[in-house]
Amino acid sequence: MTMADVQPIVDLVDVSRTYVAGSIEVPALRASTLRIDRGEYVSIVGPSGSGKSTLLNILGLLDRPSSGTYRLAGTDVGTLTEGERTHLRGSTIGFVFQAFHLLPHRTVRENVQLSMLYSDVRRSERMDRAGEALARVGLSHRVEFKPVQLSGGERQRVAIARAIVSQPRLLLCDEPTGNLDSATSATILDLFDDLRRDGLTLVVITHDEDVSGHAERRVAIVDGALSEGAA
């Protein structure tokens, strides 16, 4: 085993995030330590306003912690420049959002290719890999469709294809079933199980018990504080 394999994907040590609005300081995430190993399937549960999104933004390099260190796949992201963080985000992390975030005027294939647009992937290879990713989520018959022509479940599967096509080491999902009915949610969760079996590291943020039940490990967050196991 190489160093990269034994290092945790996510290693948060005493990470906190405080928002400053004028003279008022609002602690959104208290000093938290969290380690997620390669291949883990972790759910982060908590009521709204508990700091779930803040944690996700920090994990996804969309936001910088106020204090503490964050190592992503062995790299201390606190030392990186804005450009390096952007590149690391694009190459290491895949995002799945509650609202899908698909570009309405572009085809399914173009939406999936978007993840590879800002890295050194040739056009022909982008086409092939987008096709493979769409086959992986069972949407080979929808490649030239526009998002408006798809159902909610299909849209989220396009978003998942977009997230996995760049071969990320960490898949961050923010309420992935929040806009879907329970039957459709089940297909998405089955897909996550498949991805988990393929060795992908998943972090799913949710307030839905069914969703967190699929994960092998539960992290609860209440008032900006993390606790292992309990809901």
Place this chain on the structure above:
Amino acid sequence: MSRPKMAATDLGSEALAGLVGRPGRTVLTVLGTVLGIGALVATLGVAQTAGNQIVGAFDELAATSVVVSNQQGFFGDNVRVIIPADAEDRLTRLNGVNAAGSIGPVNIGERLLKSVPIDDPLGQTEFQINVQAATAGVLDAVRGRLVAGRWFDQGHSDRADAVAILGPGAAQKLNIFRVDQQPVVFIGEDAFVVMGLLADVERQPDLLNSVIIPDGTAREMYGYESADTVQIDVAVGAAELIATQAAIAINPDDPETLRVQKPPEPASLRRQVEGDVNSLFLVLGGVSLLVGAIGIANVTLVSVLERVGEIGLRRAVGAGRRHIAYQFLMESTAMGLIGGILGASLGVLVVVAVSASRTWTPVLDPLVPLVAPLLGAVTGLLAGVYPSLRAASLEPVEALRAGV
């Protein structure tokens, strides 16, 4: 850590997809630039076409005409220089002069003109008509044509023969339409034999309503002192030269006292016409281009605000700030370029249409339709700077919250 590279073609196709995705908006946005560039191209083209056309028309007649007159000042009432009786001979000796002739009004006092020596109480038989003295060369110098008879020669003038030529206006009044029976007109009590009838002149149209007599006759009978105008018909291209020589030939002592009218130089005339047309419409074109630029800036800014979620998503999948800035910059530049191409085409069509309606030859500098689209692109580029910077400065977290 190396920065991700992104091919320009990928940026281009992303920008293009952004435009094609909203065709209606793109068309309306581009319209301002189309009108601005179109107005500029059409202005330049029509100005060039008209400039060439006017020069062509002037070449025909005016460029071969030089007129020397002894009128001083606006009212011509100051002391006059005498134009010598042999001015015609002096001028025709100059190389480049085709014909020359002196003309001047004859003071006939209170005399009226009539063609019959009877006073008819029932009709008007006497008229007040200008009498002009002319030399033998005048007919050619004004490029006149006769309906009947002939122009007088130097002999008539030398002998002070009582002969006259009638302009068509005068002939109408005096009711004389043929000369084969040697009709006579009376200036007061003096009888003049009508030896020719003018049909038309191309210069000095005063002659058309006058009775014209030889200058020697006028001198002898009415104390005529001097012509006031010398009309010179010059060879094409000789006008500038003759204009400088004519005054010296006529009055070598003090040529400055004579006024010389020469045709404007073709090159300066064209520049003048183009300048007149250009300066007005170029301002209009510039204003519409500015309006077009503001339109593009406005729509690009709205587009940035509308696509905040898209920007957030792109940032999430690894797009740097510069990628976002480039994309919106390219979208606005592409809109400007499209507007420029359409505008240049429209402008060329306008030039052709205007030329066709006037049966002119369309003239357009080939650089104009080539540079115009670039001007449009630059307009779009400048218009996109601010919205692009706004787009690039968005924080990904904030942007993602907006949704797509």
